[in-house]
Amino acid sequence: MNRILEKTSLNPTVTKIVVDAPLIAKKAQPGQFIILRAVEDGERVPLTISDYDREKGSVTIVFQIVGEATKELNFLHEGDSICDFVGPLGKPTATDHLNKVCVVGGGVGCAIAYPIAKKLHKIGCEVHTVAGFRNKDLVIFDKEFEAVSDVVKIMTDDGSYGEKGLVTNALEELIAKGNEYDEVIAIGPLIMMKFVCALTKKYNIKTTVSMNPIMIDGTGMCGCCRLTVGGETKFACIVCPDFDGHLVDFDEAMRRGTMYQDFESKKREATCNLFKKEAL
Secondary structure, eight states, rough: EEEEEEEEEETTTEEEEEEEOOHHHHHOOTEEEEEEETTTOOEEEEEEEEETTTTTTTTEEEEOOOSSSHHHHHHHHHHEESSSEEEEEEEEOTTOOOOOEEEEEEEGGGGHHHHHHHHHTTOOOOEEEEEEEGGGGOSSSHHHHHOSEEEEEEETTTTSSSSEHHHHHHHHHHHHHHHHOOOEESSOOOHHHHHHHHHHTTTTTTEEEEOOOSSSSSSSSSSSSSSEEEEEEEEHHHHOOOEEEETTTHHHHHHHHTTHHHHHHHHHHHHHEEEEEOOO
């Protein structure tokens, strides 16, 4: 079992935990993920690695509390152990060939975008970061992005922090100023990535997106993580999870992502009731 070394609430719905996992930390790269089970009878959940420390042997993950499994994970405290913590899985994000990149993150996806921006900065790439949130209370990783980016633009839907507007507004403004990007890397809600790709396609800018569909085994055997990319079926867990955003069928991915909403809602309610009873 892997012990939780640190636990921090980043906002009302997002939690960061640092886990003692020396073997994973030794091999981890930005873009890779782990699969965990919070408790013995819990659901298998894929979470992208947000950071790692090879010297301390720790791996950082950030998760949004949305369903039964993430509620179980959030119920654990510092010093508790996670039942299963397996990785690193997937392929690292390709960065070595890049000189100037715009990293676009949305919501909790910023926790996945950060290690990529950090690595790009470390190898000498010029990094521009655009991060979008609904409001000030949900902003995460803004200070971390400032430390590894040449340009940072924080966008909020209501203008309560940074600039008011969408990430696509900020990205198009940067492009209009003459910034020529080797690549745009977008990570966040499917609808956000869809519209980022529509924008970059107009300007003929290569765009990579990180896809996190429903996943069970993480080895490609179950087929649950399948996507249609360029008219072909791909398994996100083994192919990347990074894909050419101009080839991804986002509409299909969004339909598949909502298949179990009713079931998840009932399980979430049951889990909440269980925790309430245990608290009494």
